[in-house]
Amino acid sequence: AIILLLSWLAVGAISTHHFAGLLRRDAALLTGATETIAQQRLDTPLSGKARVREFGETLTAMEQMRLSLAQSLERQWAMEQQRRLELAALTHDLKTPLTVISGNAELLAEDSLPAAQEEMVNTILHSAIRLQDYVAQLRAMTAEGAEADQKKETADLADLVCGWRGIGQSLCSAKQIRFQCPSVPKLELSVYRTSLDRAVSNLLDNAVKYTPSGGKISVSVVQWEMYVEVKVTDTGKGISESNQAAIFRRFYREEEVHEQQGVGIGLYLAREIVTRQGGYIKVVSEPGKGSEFSIMLPTK
Secondary structure, eight states: OHHHHHHHHHHHHHHHHHHHHHHHHHHHHHHHHHHHHHTTOTTSOOOOOOSSHHHHHHHHHHHHHHHHHHHHHHHHHHHHHHHHHHHHHHHHHHHHHHHHHHHHHHHHHTSOOOHHHHHHHHHHHHHHHHHHHHHHHHHHHHHHHHGGGOOOEEEEHHHHHHHHHHHHHHHHHTTTOEEEOOOOOOOEEEEOHHHHHHHHHHHHHHHHHTSOTTOEEEEEEEEOSSEEEEEEEEOSSOOOGGGTTGGGSTTOOOGGGGGGOOOSOHHHHHHHHHHHTTOEEEEEEOTTSOEEEEEEEEOO
16 A cells, blocks of 8 residues: 555656646746747747647737737838838928028029018028928938838949939029039949938038039049049038038037028938948038038949
């Protein structure tokens, strides 16, 4: 009888130990599944199969919840992407007409006008500048989030420059600034095209802002051994040596012309974009003698 009792106890201990092991393994599966969902790794299927039926049913329910969350977030992400693209397109389209409005207002302000009309022109000019600030902020918000989603594409240099030429001509005509853009070398580049267009557009916009009527702005391209240099040159007021490093800082604005500047993000974004392209941006300028901004893009 004692031997039988001891046998029963031994079998019970072995069964208890085995079942406890099963519970520990299944509990570990549940813990792992919980951590996967909590860390938002929703693209990772829950692994393992529980031995205990109740734990298995819980794991199945958690897997279904993971799939539902993943699909919901994917739909939400797609909607956010669409809204961001629409907002980016709208703010981009607003920039040119606002520049035209402010440019024509500046031309009117140079004429001798009756006091009442002069006040109206100044109101138009300052309102246009404020709107340009708001648009610049919107562009920054959409641009920074969109950069990481872009993929490089092979683009013909001539096609790129054709687009930049159109932007330059449109911006310069509003202020009666001469614009030049000679022919370019035959070359293909691997670039983030939309971002690069934005960077060059920011440089052109900046050049127009500080170049008076009758001045000249040009876009030219020089091919070096390992780089292509895109130069935006103006005959504007120039930049002092002490400010040349600071102008690429975010929200930087020169105090003496504070009321006529934007929010100070155009050059900052241009530098960020060019850096992501694998290149760099530099400036050569002298007060009263204009500025030359160069985007250096790797050819390979």
